Amino acid sequence: MTEEGAFRRNFEVLGEDFYNAGRVSTEIKEILQQVGVAATTVRRVAIAAYEAEMNVVMYARRGTVCLELTPELVHLLVRDEGPGIEDIELAMQEGYSTATERMREMGFGAGMGLPNIQKNSDRLVIHSTAGVGTEVEIEVRF
Amino acid sequence: MDQLPCGSAKKTMMKRESISIRIDTARCDGDMACMRVCPTEAIRVRGSKARIIESRCITCGECIRVCQTRAISAVTASFADVSRFDYVVALPSPVLYGQFGRGVTPDRILAALEKGGFDCACDLTLACEAVNAAIEQYVRRYRGPRPLISCFCPTAIRLIQVRYPELLEQVLPIESPKEFMAREIRKTKARELRLREDRIGIVYLTPCPAKMLDIVGHPSKEKSDIDGVIAISDIYRTVLSLLPISGRGEHGERTRMSGVGMSWAILGGQTTFLKPENCLAVDGLRNVVRILNDIEIGKLRDVDYVECHTCPDGCVSGSLLVENPYVARARILGILGQLGTKPCRSERERAELYESEDFVVERRLTAQLQGPLDLDVSRAIGKIRRLEEIRQSLPNINCGACGAPSCAAFAEDVVREEAQLSDCVLLALEQLRSGQTKVWDVPPAEGHSTPDEGKEP
Numbered sequence: 001m002t003e004e005g006a007f008r009r010n011f012e013v014l015g016e017d018f019y020n021a022g023r024v025s026t027e028i029k030e031i032l033q034q035v036g037v038a039a040t041t042v043r044r045v046a047i048a049a050y051e052a053e054m055n056v057v058m059y060a061r062r063g064t065v066c067l068e069l070t071p072e073l074v075h076l077l078v079r080d081e082g083p084g085i086e087d088i089e090l091a092m093q094e095g096y097s098t099a100t101e102r103m104r105e106m107g108f109g110a111g112m113g114l115p116n117i118q119k120n121s122d123r124l125v126i127h128s129t130a131g132v133g134t135e136v137e138i139e140v141r142f
Numbered sequence: 143m144d145q146l147p148c149g150s151a152k153k154t155m156m157k158r159e160s161i162s163i164r165i166d167t168a169r170c171d172g173d174m175a176c177m178r179v180c181p182t183e184a185i186r187v188r189g190s191k192a193r194i195i196e197s198r199c200i201t202c203g204e205c206i207r208v209c210q211t212r213a214i215s216a217v218t219a220s221f222a223d224v225s226r227f228d229y230v231v232a233l234p235s236p237v238l239y240g241q242f243g244r245g246v247t248p249d250r251i252l253a254a255l256e257k258g259g260f261d262c263a264c265d266l267t268l269a270c271e272a273v274n275a276a277i278e279q280y281v282r283r284y285r286g287p288r289p290l291i292s293c294f295c296p297t298a299i300r301l302i303q304v305r306y307p308e309l310l311e312q313v314l315p316i317e318s319p320k321e322f323m324a325r326e327i328r329k330t331k332a333r334e335l336r337l338r339e340d341r342i343g344i345v346y347l348t349p350c351p352a353k354m355l356d357i358v359g360h361p362s363k364e365k366s367d368i369d370g371v372i373a374i375s376d377i378y379r380t381v382l383s384l385l386p387i388s389g390r391g392e393h394g395e396r397t398r399m400s401g402v403g404m405s406w407a408i409l410g411g412q413t414t415f416l417k418p419e420n421c422l423a424v425d426g427l428r429n430v431v432r433i434l435n436d437i438e439i440g441k442l443r444d445v446d447y448v449e450c451h452t453c454p455d456g457c458v459s460g461s462l463l464v465e466n467p468y469v470a471r472a473r474i475l476g477i478l479g480q481l482g483t484k485p486c487r488s489e490r491e492r493a494e495l496y497e498s499e500d501f502v503v504e505r506r507l508t509a510q511l512q513g514p515l516d517l518d519v520s521r522a523i524g525k526i527r528r529l530e531e532i533r534q535s536l537p538n539i540n541c542g543a544c545g546a547p548s549c550a551a552f553a554e555d556v557v558r559e560e561a562q563l564s565d566c567v568l569l570a571l572e573q574l575r576s577g578q579t580k581v582w583d584v585p586p587a588e589g590h591s592t593p594d595e596g597k598e599p
Contacts, residue, residue: 007526026435035522036514043308043438050439069526071519116440
């Protein structure tokens with residue numbers, strides 16, 4: 001999934017860094033606005049990117065978000081070093097969450113993360129190895 | 143001599159403006175304070191003169207506050223040829239009541255305005271309370287995406303137009319108290335004085351330049367019901383000098399006011415009739431940005447209403463006010479204490495009021511995004527790539543010497559062909575040191591004076 005003439009940029013995300021959570025999604029949004037992507041699409045990407053970013057913050061040690069932007073689509077590859085997802089099908093269900101009590105108290109972990117990404121993207125592929133990490137591939141077409 | 147500036151001096155005709163802040167280039171000395179303080183990076187200082195990029199300006203007025211030479215000002219006294227009116231009404235923002243000494247009552251302030259040349263000065267707090275009722279009723283009936291976002295701080299609205307166009311549909315479509323009041327007072331006075339409605343001029347006394355824009359280029363209506371706007375800082379001294387000992391001059395009667403409406407001067411005033419656990423009151427530009435980010439990514443769907451003010455603690459710290467905002471706030475609280483917080487209407491009466499009056503306005507708010515780097519997406523992506531390359535080659539210390547507030551903003555300016563890479567002082571210095579260029583290779587930037595200029599050959 002590479003293309004000449006695409007724009008690529010990588011962003012680092014740190015596990016447990018709740019304070020900065022959302023920065024990557026804001027930066028991606030600004031890039032899309034500079035390129036002139038339609039507002040509704042920008043919002044879909046922002047939501048999907050934010051949820052993916054939050055998953056890294058909540059569960060993993062660290063991760064990267066690789067943005068690839070072509071005239072037709074936005075592609076996000078979110079890789080993390082973390083516990084991985086045991087049962088992806090289960091994780092895709094609304095309301096399912098492995099968030100700790102503390103996370104829920106902070107208002108996170110409502111089990112809407114992955115379903116939200118699905119809702120706001122045109123393609124979502126998840127690869128995960130328990131104990132190693134997760135790779136989430138998100139595509140939003142213009 | 144002590145006359146208010148109605149009808150005098152500037153009789154600027156009102157025209158639709160996109161921003162209400164102007165820079166007087168002759169006065170500007172090139173100080174970069176305004177550029178550094180601007181929250182949306184809308185100012186550039188090139189050739190020793192500051193310039194506003196209109197599509198980025200949200201008219202917050204921060205630049206006006208920091209400008210030492212007073213080159214930056216609000217577009218004032220858009221007093222549409224007041225002499226053509228037979229009767230002129232002043233509508234002061236309730237914030238005005240907190241601008242004077244401890245014992246100065248709203249009655250005395252309104253009386254001073256009438257002594258100063260207005261035929262009538264009207265209190266706005268009752269209208270504010272009526273709008274509170276409208277907010278309560280609208281929120282109760284609303285079934286669209288939540289939260290609703292308040293529409294009464296024009297800077298916050300402008301911020302949404304510039305950066306969060308997707309949230310425009312969540313902006314509350316309710317008329318502001320000043321518009322509501324202007325409409326009412328025009329009708330009442332026309333009847334009372336047997337005048338044609340267009341013979342009555344209505345002037346709003348504003349705490350900030352943004353509210354001026356609200357009227358001059360009204361975002362939601364074809365035409366505002368307000369005919370002109372004056373900055374409170376411009377009438378302050380006159381009002382001070384005309385304050386009567388007590389009461390309301392010859393009328394003597396006490397103005398009926400609302401404590402609920404009075405609280406519009408400070409943070410949280412709009413949410414009186416809402417469930418406190420379901421609404422947020424946010425002040426300060428940075429905080430408003432954080433909240434809008436959260437709303438955009440869908441985080442606050444369980445909140446009913448978000449009251450946004452880009453000034454700290456709300457309108458009481460508007461940039462066209464005189465008194466220290468903390469002192470002004472304490473005075474407002476004093477007035478609130480005297481008025482009490484009992485609403486004028488019961489819940490049922492408020493619902494009836496909402497049904498009988500036109501509070502809901504048609505929203506005409508449109509996105510005001512700065513244009514993309516290029517109209518062609520492929521080329522825009524190419525330019526984003528170049529922007530990123532440039533940004534990485536820059537020192538990234540945000541010194542501002544190039545005339546842009548940050549290295550990222552400068553990189554974008556270069557890509558948009560509004561600046562040259564050689565404007566970066568540190569980059570140029572580095573090249574000089576490494577021998578890649580000599581001093582005379584560095585091209586003079588546009589607008590900069592060169593040492594040779596003006597000398598006879």
